[in-house]
Amino acid sequence: MSAVARQRMALVVHPDLTMLSKYQALLAGAQFSTVVARDMPTALLAITQHYFEVAIISAQLGESGDGWPLAGVFHLVFPKSFVSVIVPGADLLNLQTAINNGVQEIFEEDRAPETVVSEILAAAARSTGAPPRNRSRLQ
Amino acid sequence: MPQKPTLLIVDDETNVLFTLRLVLEEDGYEITTASSCAEALKLIHNSHRFDAILTDLRMEHEDIGLELAEAAAKLHPRPIIMIFTGYGSVENARGALGIQVDYFALKPLDLDDLKNALHRLLVSRGQIQRGRA
Numbered sequence: 001m002s003a004v005a006r007q008r009m010a011l012v013v014h015p016d017l018t019m020l021s022k023y024q025a026l027l028a029g030a031q032f033s034t035v036v037a038r039d040m041p042t043a044l045l046a047i048t049q050h051y052f053e054v055a056i057i058s059a060q061l062g063e064s065g066d067g068w069p070l071a072g073v074f075h076l077v078f079p080k081s082f083v084s085v086i087v088p089g090a091d092l093l094n095l096q097t098a099i100n101n102g103v104q105e106i107f108e109e110d111r112a113p114e115t116v117v118s119e120i121l122a123a124a125a126r127s128t129g130a131p132p133r134n135r136s137r138l139q
Numbered sequence: 140m141p142q143k144p145t146l147l148i149v150d151d152e153t154n155v156l157f158t159l160r161l162v163l164e165e166d167g168y169e170i171t172t173a174s175s176c177a178e179a180l181k182l183i184h185n186s187h188r189f190d191a192i193l194t195d196l197r198m199e200h201e202d203i204g205l206e207l208a209e210a211a212a213k214l215h216p217r218p219i220i221m222i223f224t225g226y227g228s229v230e231n232a233r234g235a236l237g238i239q240v241d242y243f244a245l246k247p248l249d250l251d252d253l254k255n256a257l258h259r260l261l262v263s264r265g266q267i268q269r270g271r272a
Contacts, residue, residue, distance in 0.1 A: 076263065095232035099243040100256070105236070 010054040026117040055083040075102030082124035143169040149179040149194040196224035
């Protein structure tokens with residue numbers, strides 16, 4: 001029996017188009033096919049259409065904190081996938097909200113997207129037991 | 140008849156243990172309690188299997204509940220891990236996130252929130268049937 005080769009998919013949800021573009025380019029470099037969304041309805045639609053292994057979600061989409069329930073829904077739909085949230089500051093409330101929504105990691109919004117993606121790929125690989133697959137296709 | 144979900148509740152405050160036992164037993168859970176991290180570690184390593192572990196953070200010393208959470212996270216099957224503390228900090232919440240605990244609450248506890256979260260987590264793991272209290 002042979003494994004079905006399928007490109008890994010990532011979801012990036014952020015209100016800032018420039019950030020979306022940066023994350024998409026970085027994830028493409030790690031052989032992810034990325035779906036981007038700037039708002040909650042588009043993100044929810046994407047969740048119904050694809051199997052995502054990784055999500056990067058801004059804590060603030062239309063209004064402050066509305067990224068959290070989206071992250072919670074993502075975790076419920078894809079419990080084995082890696083979900084991270086970009087927050088204004090890693091304070092106690094944000095950490096607590098992350099835990100209670102099943103988020104694996106939070107990143108402060110002033111972190112460079114390169115660092116965020118690199119840490120996410122390493123952490124996702126650790127959590128699934130698979131090595132990071134930068135520049136390597138699924139076999 | 141389905142088995143009752145089993146919970147281990149760990150806190151060095153007798154009143155908290157008493158209240159949580161009372162409230163959660165009423166909801167149909169089978170409760171074991173421990174009043175220290177050491178006692179809880181003995182229980183989980185002594186072939187007791189729990190569906191969920193609810194623990195305080197500060198007992199024998201500050202944030203020792205994270206040691207219990209870390210030990211519980213290595214069990215197979217992994218129980219649901221819920222932490223509650225009156226001394227929440229960025230450091231202990233960051234530690235809890237790193238261990239991937241399932242729920243983190245600050246004291247004074249909102250018992251309805253705690254019960255809802257516990258029920259939701261157990262249902263999502265398939266340890267209780269949907270709709271059952």
